[in-house]
Amino acid sequence: MGAMLGFVLSIFGKLRFIDGLVLTLPVTILLAIVCLSPWYTCRALPLNRTPFPRVLLSHVVAAGLASSLVMVVVQILFGIGARFSPALADRLGSVTPVLAGTVFLFFLLSIALHYVMISVESSKQAEILSREAELKALKAQVNPHFLFNSLNSISALTTVDPKRAREMCIRLSDFLRISLRLGEKSSIPFGEELSLASSYLDVEQIRFGSRLRVQNNFDPATADCEVPPLLVQPLVENAIKHGIASLSEGGEILMSARVDNQRLRFSIENAFDPDAPAMRKSGFGLVNVRNRLTARYGSAARLDIQVENNVYKVVMTLPV
Amino acid sequence: MTLRALLVDDEELARQLLREYLAGQPDVEIVGECGNGFDAVKAIQELQPDVVFLDVQMPKLDGFEVLELIQTRAAIVFVTAYDQYATKAFDAAAVDYLLKPFDETRFQTALGRVRRRLAENSPAALDAGQLKNAAKMPGQFAERIVVKDGTRVHIIPIKQLDFVEAQEDYVAIHSAGKTYLKQQTISSLEESLNPSQYIRVHRSYIVSLEQVSKIEPYSKDSRIAILKSGAQVPVSRTGYLRLREAMES
Numbered sequence: 001m002g003a004m005l006g007f008v009l010s011i012f013g014k015l016r017f018i019d020g021l022v023l024t025l026p027v028t029i030l031l032a033i034v035c036l037s038p039w040y041t042c043r044a045l046p047l048n049r050t051p052f053p054r055v056l057l058s059h060v061v062a063a064g065l066a067s068s069l070v071m072v073v074v075q076i077l078f079g080i081g082a083r084f085s086p087a088l089a090d091r092l093g094s095v096t097p098v099l100a101g102t103v104f105l106f107f108l109l110s111i112a113l114h115y116v117m118i119s120v121e122s123s124k125q126a127e128i129l130s131r132e133a134e135l136k137a138l139k140a141q142v143n144p145h146f147l148f149n150s151l152n153s154i155s156a157l158t159t160v161d162p163k164r165a166r167e168m169c170i171r172l173s174d175f176l177r178i179s180l181r182l183g184e185k186s187s188i189p190f191g192e193e194l195s196l197a198s199s200y201l202d203v204e205q206i207r208f209g210s211r212l213r214v215q216n217n218f219d220p221a222t223a224d225c226e227v228p229p230l231l232v233q234p235l236v237e238n239a240i241k242h243g244i245a246s247l248s249e250g251g252e253i254l255m256s257a258r259v260d261n262q263r264l265r266f267s268i269e270n271a272f273d274p275d276a277p278a279m280r281k282s283g284f285g286l287v288n289v290r291n292r293l294t295a296r297y298g299s300a301a302r303l304d305i306q307v308e309n310n311v312y313k314v315v316m317t318l319p320v
Numbered sequence: 321m322t323l324r325a326l327l328v329d330d331e332e333l334a335r336q337l338l339r340e341y342l343a344g345q346p347d348v349e350i351v352g353e354c355g356n357g358f359d360a361v362k363a364i365q366e367l368q369p370d371v372v373f374l375d376v377q378m379p380k381l382d383g384f385e386v387l388e389l390i391q392t393r394a395a396i397v398f399v400t401a402y403d404q405y406a407t408k409a410f411d412a413a414a415v416d417y418l419l420k421p422f423d424e425t426r427f428q429t430a431l432g433r434v435r436r437r438l439a440e441n442s443p444a445a446l447d448a449g450q451l452k453n454a455a456k457m458p459g460q461f462a463e464r465i466v467v468k469d470g471t472r473v474h475i476i477p478i479k480q481l482d483f484v485e486a487q488e489d490y491v492a493i494h495s496a497g498k499t500y501l502k503q504q505t506i507s508s509l510e511e512s513l514n515p516s517q518y519i520r521v522h523r524s525y526i527v528s529l530e531q532v533s534k535i536e537p538y539s540k541d542s543r544i545a546i547l548k549s550g551a552q553v554p555v556s557r558t559g560y561l562r563l564r565e566a567m568e569s
Contacts, residue, residue, distance in 0.1 A: 148401035149331070152420035156337035209332055248330065248356040248379040273379060275464070275475045 030073055031103060034066045035110035042114040063107040070103045071096070130295035142179060143237065146203075147172075153207045168206045175199040182229040190257070190264060191223030193232045197255075200233050204240055211250025212240070219258040225320040227264065228296055234285035235268050235314055241285075243270035243312055264320045269313040286314065293318060323348045323434070326369040328360040328386070329399065330378045334420070338373055338399070341427045348431070357381025358473055364390045365471075371415075371434045376400040381466060381473065388504070389468040395434045461514040465493060467500040474500055482531050483553050484509060486524040494551065519566050521545060521559035529566055 041062055045055050074096070150172055157165035178196045182188055205212055239253050251271035258265055286303065293301040293316070301318035325348050327335045335353050342348050351367045354360040357380040364372060364386070372394045376383040383398060398417035415437050416430040465476045476495045485492045486506035493500045502509075510520050521527050531547045535555060538544040543555040545563070555563060 145401050148420050149334075152337065152401065153331065153333040155421040156333040156340070159340055160336060207331060207333065245330070245377070246379050248359075275380075275477075 026077060027070065027074055027099070027103075030070055031106060034070060035107060037066065038062070038107075038111045038114045042111060042118055046118075047115060059108065059111050063104050063111070066107045067100055067103040071100050074099060126295070130292070142176065146237070150203050150207060157206075164206065168203060171199060171202040171206070175203055179230070179233075185229055187226045188229045189223060190225040190227050193227060193229065194218060194223070194257070196230075197232045197236045200236055201253075208240075208244060208250060211247070212244050213250065213252040215252060215254050217254075217256040221259050222257040222264060222266075225259060225264045227318065227320070228292060231289055231292070231316065232266065234289050235266075235316070238285045238314070239268055239270035239312070242276070243272040246273040246276045247271060259320065262320060263317050265315065265317045267313060267315045269311050271310055272312045274310050289316070321347070321438075323371055323431075323438070324351045324367070324369045325349065326351055326360075326363055326367060326372045326394075327353045328355075328363075328372060328378070328383070329375040330355045331375075334375065334399070341424050344424070345431065355379075357383075357386050360386045361389050361468065361473060362471065364392050364394065368392070369394050370438055371395045371397060371431075373397050373399050373418075376402055385466045389466055389473065391503075395437045397430050397434060462512040465502070465509075467493060467502045469500065476500065478513070481518070481528050482547055482549055482551060483528060484518075484526040485553075494549075497549065516566055516569065519559070519563050521553060521555045521563055523556065525553050525555075525559075527553050527563075529563075532563070535560070535563070 038059075041058065045058055047055065078096075150168065154165050154168050154172075157168060175196070178192075178199055182192060182196060201212075201214055205214075236253070236255075244251050244253065253268065253270045255268045256266070286305070290303045293303055297318055302316070304315045304317075306313040306315070323345075325342060327338050327350060329335050329338070332355075335355075339350065342350060351369055352363045354363050355378075357378050359380075360372075360374070360378075361381065363369075369392075372392070374383045374386065374396055376398060377400070381389070383400070387396065395415040398414050399420065399422075400417065401420040403419050416433045418426060418430055461478075463478050465478065465481065467474045467476065476493060480495045482494045482496070484494070484506060487501070489503060489505075490501050491504050491506050491509055493502060506520075506524065506526065510518070510526055513526065517529050518526050519529055527545055527547070531549065532545050533548045535543050535545050538554070541557050543560050545553045545555050547553065
């Protein structure tokens with residue numbers, strides 16, 4: 001950069017290339033340091049949240065200040081140079097405006113570069129966040145409590161009803177296998193989501209027996225919609241954990257899915273105990289599903305919660 | 321001596337497993353089974369079992385709340401799939417805890433501990449309030465208070481709490497115009513509450529910050545808080561400092 005600047009000066013001013021180089025090396029080092037300063041101003045004035053005139057004004061003022069600072073130093077250097085060679089001093093005087101202009105432009109360029117860096121950084125950050133949400137979903141997927149309680153049920157069944165014990169082993173394996181397979185993909189047909197949820201319900205059905213009753217109303221047209229994996233099962237798990245499991249006599253889970261206006265709408269409702277602590281009513285599962293919807297679709301997808309007459313209803317809508 | 325056992329778990333299969341393991345023990349008699357916390361409180365009171373196998377996550381009341389509401393000399397064995405937070409609490413007060421799934425040998429070890437504990441004839445006095453505090457995660461506070469009144473169990477949502485008054489071995493809990501008595505120390509109750517919302521304004525009083533409408537001077541060193549309900553609660557000098565700090569933050 002120093003050599004370039006020196007070259008520019010040797011063209012515009014009547015300097016020899018080597019003179020330019022000697023002069024500009026210290027200036028370049030100073031400029032490099034000064035050009036780091038937009039790190040602060042660019043973060044203080046994010047492009048998408050600051051009115052453009054304000055951004056422009058602030059940066060032009062900053063660039064003016066920065067080039068003045070550099071020029072003051074340059075003047076001092078010229079002063080020193082002039083002592084050794086008065087002829088050089090004469091030639092140096094003529095390049096001052098060119099140098100000031102170049103420094104000014106360099107500073108503006110550095111501001112632009114900073115904005116580019118910030119946007120690259122924040123898109124990386126968003127990617128990391130969405131990746132983290134996916135991982136959390138995977139972990140929540142195979143909830144250890146679900147696993148241990150299911151294994152306990154199997155252990156109880158082995159002596160009294162070996163056939164059902166085997167059936168539960170197989171259902172549990174199905175669920176784990178599908179979870180692992182789906183978790184690796186970035187999107188899957190909604191039909192597979194429903195089959196994962198149903199293998200989960202099969203296991204819980206054995207555990208909860210007659211306390212768990214399920215009714216489905218799925219429009220076949222939803223089966224081919226592409227959706228991110230592991231959205232439905234956490235909602236089903238939430239309905240069981242915070243709903244059915246809190247009721248000694250159990251209750252019903254109602255699920256429905258349909259496509260409307262290019263939007264997939266899935267709803268699940270369950271009875272719950274209004275006296276149960278709030279923690280039990282809305283789990284981390286819902287938060288995770290919502291975060292993943294936002295990461296993927298922004299405001300185009302929604303997760304709404306309605307509580308009415310001791311019925312807890314979650315409605316998920318997303319574009320397809 | 322025959323051991324009288326009560327099984328408490330909301331899952332039929334989990335109780336089934338306990339029944340099966342106990343069937344091999346000629347000196348153990350199963351006196352009852354419960355599928356939720358309310359029934360457990362009632363059964364423990366009525367049947368006075370020697371040992372209770374108690375699940376933690378259940379409908380109505382959880383295992384800790386059940387223990388809070390009963391006076392029993394029974395040995396408590398927790399049976400649960402939850403190990404992350406409760407281990408500490410179990411160590412403190414329960415005779416043993418069984419992590420689902422568990423095998424028969426492990427079950428017999430627990431039963432052995434129960435027998436030894438009962439033979440010593442000194443079941444550790446169980447401070448259920450303390451147990452519950454030990455079991456909660458940092459930053460997590462009670463969302464409801466459970467109180468037993470004869471055979472009835474009241475569940476008071478924490479948002480409806482006005483103030484609490486210490487009365488010897490009891491606390492009087494004032495909520496929505498009603499007063500409930502609970503056998504618990506005011507300090508152990510205080511510990512379970514969110515300290516930024518529920519302020520110990522006096523040695524014998526905790527008040528809900530939301531309910532305070534004004535504070536008036538009473539004597540040289542003390543003040544009185546007037547609540548939205550009209551109730552008056554004494555405020556000590558240090559209590560006033562705490563209250564002011566909480567109001568400012």
